[in-house]
Amino acid sequence: MRKLIAAINMTLDGFCDHTAIIPDEEIHQHYADLLSNADTILYGRITYQLMEYWRTLAKSPSGEKSMDDFAVVMDGIPKIVFSHTLKSVEWQSAKLSAQPVEELVLELKQQLGKDILVGSRSLIIQLMKLNLIDEYQLCVHPVVAGSGLLLFENIDGRTVFKLTKTKTFSSGAVTLYYEPTNEKTTNC
Numbered sequence: 001m002r003k004l005i006a007a008i009n010m011t012l013d014g015f016c017d018h019t020a021i022i023p024d025e026e027i028h029q030h031y032a033d034l035l036s037n038a039d040t041i042l043y044g045r046i047t048y049q050l051m052e053y054w055r056t057l058a059k060s061p062s063g064e065k066s067m068d069d070f071a072v073v074m075d076g077i078p079k080i081v082f083s084h085t086l087k088s089v090e091w092q093s094a095k096l097s098a099q100p101v102e103e104l105v106l107e108l109k110q111q112l113g114k115d116i117l118v119g120s121r122s123l124i125i126q127l128m129k130l131n132l133i134d135e136y137q138l139c140v141h142p143v144v145a146g147s148g149l150l151l152f153e154n155i156d157g158r159t160v161f162k163l164t165k166t167k168t169f170s171s172g173a174v175t176l177y178y179e180p181t182n183e184k185t186t187n188c
Contacts (some may be wrong), residue, residue: 002109005117006124007034007137008151015148016121018050021141025066026169032073034137039113042101044120045083048094051119055091058145080104082123121149128180129153135163135179142172 009027011020023031033042043051051074058075061068073089079094082101089096096103108116109132118124118133127133138151161178168174 002111002113003134004105004109004117004118004127004132004149005034005038005135005137006118006127006133007031007139008119008121008124010151011141011145011148012066013144014150014152015145016151017145017148020143020145020148021173023032024171026171027122027139027173028066030139030167030169031071034117035073035077035142038072038115039078040108041077041079041117041119042105043079043081043094043118045081045086046122047120048079048081048083048086048089051079052091057120064167075169077106082120099173102130102132105130109135112121112124121151124151125154128159131180131182132181133179135164137175139175 001069007014009018009021009023009139010016052072054074055072057067057071061071061098076093079089079091079095081089082097086096105116105127118127124133160181162181163176164176164179167177
């Protein structure tokens with residue numbers, strides 16, 4: 001069975017805001033490696049549109065090797081986009097999902113292949129509620145944003161995780177690798 005990995009960058013105060021962090025060469029390489037070990041990434045509309053930046057960079061490289069290399073890997077990985085408003089996607093490696101997220105993820109997990117990634121906050125929340133995420137890779141950057149979208153917003157009950165490893169970057173960012181223990185409690 002394929003593994004579904006939720007991988008996302010966040011600030012020290014728990015916000016998912018790509019404008020608040022500045023990934024360096026080491027972070028780009030980390031995510032290029034992660035993408036190389038997967039063959040599908042799931043996005044919601046907002047994150048998909050944000051990530052389209054890399055499509056542009058793959059076509060017109062910046063000259064900064066780590067960013068250009070990441071753009072090539074990002075450009076090539078198949079992307080499945082969940083949206084109620086998009087009617088089409090322009091990125092050649094992307095397609096809109098015609099299936100509900102739960103149905104598609106269960107189907108993908110049964111197929112042969114590499115890991116499946118989910119990189120959108122909204123999808124992470126939905127898939128967490130459905131108990132479909134096998135591993136969480138939370139890259140916490142040493143920045144306090146002060147506001148934004150919290151990663152674990154509108155979660156009912158308490159979910160317990162097991163820390164399986166960490167990876168520290170020279171920038172001070174740390175990726176925390178967690179597996180759910182499937183121990184849940186409801187809020188009183």
